[in-house]
Amino acid sequence: MAHGKPHEPQTYTVGELAALAGVTVRTLHHYEDTGLLKPQRTEANYRVYGPCDVERLQQIMLFRACGMKLSAIKRTLADPAFDAQRALEEQLAELRRQQTNLTTLIGTVEATLADLKGETVMTDKQRFEGMKRKAVEDNERAYGAEARKRWGDAAVDGANEKLLTMDxxxxxxxxxxxxxxxxxxxxxxxxxxxxxxxxxxxxxxxxxxxxxxxxxxxxxxxxxxxxxxxxxxxxxxxxxxxxxxxxxxxxxxxxxxxxxxx
The missing domain is CATH 1.10.490.50 (Antibiotic binding domain of TipA-like multidrug resistance regulators)
Structure with a gap:
């Protein structure tokens, strides 16, 4: 069970934190070996994870869920200028873009199936809308972070919009x-x-x-x-x-x- 008296920061053993976060103990060990997560040690050399460790683990898992590699996460968190709020806002914006693209792609697949079944007639615009959305999503996933850092959000968003409006x-x-x-x-x-x-x-x-x-x-x-x-x-x-x-x-x-x- 988690440890901590009233008004004292709650701490966790490696097994407790693994269960809380839904990851394996081996994963936490790997994060420690790579320098991503560094728990304190008791006199008996047991790992102890405090509030800062819990918060950092959540950040790691959120970035991983967004598709970032561990090496990129490590560089991001080690950056003296790292701003957790700004980083999460950027990730949220990216997730919303992906959500929009995925919704459009699902709609295209559904419309294509309906057309093949003879239930509806699919327009040429519908046929290409999902493809364009997928192209934008693939490009964002592969190059988006670097492009936005180098050219700015306005330039990248403008290019994406140009592609999406192509006939x-x-x-x-x-x-x-x-x-x-x-x-x-x-x-x-x-x-x-x-x-x-x-x-x-x-x-x-x-x-x-x-x-x-x-x-x-x-x-x-x-x-x-x-x-x-x-x-x-x-x-x-x-x-x-x-x-x-x-x-x-x-x-x-x-x-x-x-x-x-x-």
Whole structure:
């Protein structure tokens, strides 16, 4: 049972806290081994968890439930500027975005099933609404935190809204242009000249693709160059371009963009 006299902070053994939080003792041990949670020790070397430990465990579990990796949680909690209230407000906003996207996706699946059963006729707008919502959700999950930190909430929200308001033709055009960019990237790389005509065409196509996705009137050459630098700095983007167009593709694209727009 939990320990503590009246007016004294309540404390828990490792087993008690595990039962209270609905996790295993092994999980608490792992959090301790990784430096996420550091209980006090009794003279007999038993773990004792106080109010601060309970609060920290809740924060860890909330962040985990939101999809954060333990390494990211550790960095967040160790940051001297960490603000628990602000962090939770941001997570709440993210959960609400996910809730909206999931609700829309469920509605699309339900409407598709009803259409297949002959119960209703599904409009073209309905067919693509769920796909667009899923694209926004996937992008937020993969890159949202970094993008919001670097570009700000307004820029990211504007880009998401731009995608969600695309009609079927705009959606198809954007996907076709993305495929064409990869083909042009391969072609430009074969010339070995990041400043040549094929590279110039590549940069123009890439700029047009960004303008299709970014909020109106937000495209700027400097932002384009900064984004391209991110392609090389972030292994996820590097892998995307290198796997699609060949080793060195991300660097070549960065060099072409920087050479023309800097």
């Amino acid at each position: 079927e033709r705009e959606w198809s055009d954007a996907e076709e242009l993305e495929r064409a960019i990869i083909e042009q990237l391969r072609t430009a790389m074969e010339t070995g000249d990041a400043a040549g005509p094929e590279a110039q065409k590549l940069v123009s196509m890439h700029a047009r693709w960004l303008q299709m996705h970014w909020a109106d009137d937000t495209y700027a050459p400097a932002a384009h160059v900064a984004l391209a630098e991110g392609y090389v700095a972030d292994p996820r983007f590097t892998a995307y371009y290198d796997e699609a167009a060949g080793t060195g593709a991300a660097v070549f694209l960065r060099d072409a963009i920087a050479g023309q727009l800097s």
